[in-house]
Structure formats: structure tokens, C-alpha cells
Amino acid sequence: xxxxxxxxxxxxxxxxxxxxxxxxxxxxxxxxxxxxxxxxxxxxxxxxxxxxxxxxxxxxxxxxxxxxxxxxxxxxxxxxxxxxxxxxxxxxxxxxxxxxxxxxxxxxxxxxxxxxxxxxxxxxxxxxxxxxxxxxxxxxxxxxxxxxxxxxxxxxxxxxxxxxxxxxxxxxxxxxxxxxxxxxxxxxxxxxxxxxxxxxxxxxxxxxxxxxxxxxxxxxxxxxxxxxxxxxxxxxxxxxxxxxxxxxxxxxxxxxxxxxxxxxxxxxxxxxxxxxxxxxxxxxxxxxxxxxxxxxxxxxxxxxxxxxxxxxxxxxxxxxxxxxxxx
Numbered sequence: 001x002x003x004x005x006x007x008x009x010x011x012x013x014x015x016x017x018x019x020x021x022x023x024x025x026x027x028x029x030x031x032x033x034x035x036x037x038x039x040x041x042x043x044x045x046x047x048x049x050x051x052x053x054x055x056x057x058x059x060x061x062x063x064x065x066x067x068x069x070x071x072x073x074x075x076x077x078x079x080x081x082x083x084x085x086x087x088x089x090x091x092x093x094x095x096x097x098x099x100x101x102x103x104x105x106x107x108x109x110x111x112x113x114x115x116x117x118x119x120x121x122x123x124x125x126x127x128x129x130x131x132x133x134x135x136x137x138x139x140x141x142x143x144x145x146x147x148x149x150x151x152x153x154x155x156x157x158x159x160x161x162x163x164x165x166x167x168x169x170x171x172x173x174x175x176x177x178x179x180x181x182x183x184x185x186x187x188x189x190x191x192x193x194x195x196x197x198x199x200x201x202x203x204x205x206x207x208x209x210x211x212x213x214x215x216x217x218x219x220x221x222x223x224x225x226x227x228x229x230x231x232x233x234x235x236x237x238x239x240x241x242x243x244x245x246x247x248x249x250x251x252x253x254x255x256x257x258x259x260x261x262x263x264x265x266x267x268x269x270x271x272x273x274x275x276x277x278x279x280x281x282x283x284x285x286x287x288x289x290x291x292x293x294x295x296x297x298x299x300x301x302x303x304x305x306x307x308x309x310x311x312x313x314x315x316x317x318x319x320x321x322x323x324x325x326x327x
Contacts, residue, residue, distance in 0.1 A: 008121070
């Protein structure tokens, strides 16, 4: 059997068949194609290429010849060498040689080999039995777009649809508008009520804390003294009551400035913070409860506003959060 037949048989099963001394034939998958002019549909196949650099003998072709002809491996190699010599001789004299069912090898003026594959053979086993199909061209007719008929002058005018009020949406929006209006009027009162609390929003400018002292009502005190009668004496007349002049306690308006460290609903937690601050060198104390019942703990209390503000700046410079309470 001719060696060209063996090369063709191996291309069905392998992607590369090396002919020692000549080069290697490589097969690559090629998808199905449609010719745009002849309208021919070609099935998927394997495209064959030639690489003269593949000279290492992998023994594939020699083993296949040895199995098919039942000859030793060395004899198969001798056959391949003789076949390659014949090809080289034809290339030198004819500059072209044809390998059946594989392709045509040719040598150009520069002595370089070129390869033209035989496209009549499909080496893809998955496409075995599929032939080239030729179908007539599909003619596609463009649809004609008809122009709309003109409307006669006597046609009735199209009335615009009446807008209806969506009462469900109005029932939701109107209360929200009223609530937003009420909140805007009450904003000032709410801000005053929460001014004395620790400001917890880090992204907003901290408002100045102010405190209004409570008014001290002083009641008039009437001191009455009586003359105690001796039990041994007989009292013929009633005891006269001597009234003393009314004494009014003067109001001492002492203003203090506290640097607040925190507010707690638990007195135990407030006392624990006082003890901790005292260990840090602060003259800390609980200065009472606010209108919400929270115990206020102060870092320190000052009688001078300037001194309190200076201490406030020092604490904030160290990263300590505090605010000033006037009381």
C-alpha cells in the first residue's frame, strides 16, 4: 500500500502526522461556511497545513505502517526514507509534487516549500457523510409602508381626556404636607428642649448649649413667739401673741459654669464616672438631674466663664467630647 494512503488514514484520527525528513501535516478544526455568491453550504471540516520545522520522528507513521503491513519497525522506517527521497527528487526537478488526498507541495524560486491542501477530502469524523449543499438565494421583499389617509375637514375634533383627581394619593399627600408644616413651626421649640443633651450627631455643627436658671420663689416667713404660762399660775386673760416683723431672705444669684462629661439615667453609672474622672485629676461631681430625669456628670465646675471656656478648648484639643452648661 502507498505511504500517502497511510498519511491520509492517520489524519482522520490524529491532529498531527510527521513524515521524518520532510515535515509535519497539521489538521485544525474549521466551522461550517456559507458561500455568499454561489450560496453553497459547506459542513464543518479539518483544514490541513504543512510545517517543515517538524522533523522529530515520533514513530506514529512508522508504527502504523508496521502494523498494517506486518513488517518490522526498522523496515517501515526504510520505506519512509525511500519515499521522502523520491519526493525530494521530484521537488528538485519538477518543483512540485502531489500527495494524494492530502495536498500539493511546491518549491518557489527562493527554495522555500509551500503547501496547498486538498479540500475535496473532509478529515473531520463528526462530519462524516455530510456533503456540500447548494440552495437558491432567499429573496426578501421589503414591505411597503402605506401613508395614513388624510383626515377630512369635517372630522370631529379629538377631545382631551378629562383629568381626574386621584383621591387615594391626595389622602396620603395632604396629611404629610400638614405634618411637615407643623414640624417646621415646632422646630425652634424642639431645638430648645434638646439643647442641654449631649450632642451625638458628628456630621452636623454642634449648637451652643444654654441653660436658663429656675426662678426661686421666696415666701414670707412669719415668726411667732408665745408666752408660755406657768402651770402653777392662773391665767385670767388670754395669752397675747407678739408678732415680729416679716423677714425676707435675699436672693443670691450665683452663676456657675459646668463642663458636662455625660448624662445617665442610672445614678450608679453617674457615680462610677465621677470616680473615674477624679482618678484622672478632675474635680468631678454630679450636678443634679435635668428635666428628663437624667443625672448630669461634670468634669469640673467654674465660677468664671472665661476659665470654663479655656478648659473646654483644652479638653477638645485632646479629643474629649464635652459641652458647657450655665447654671
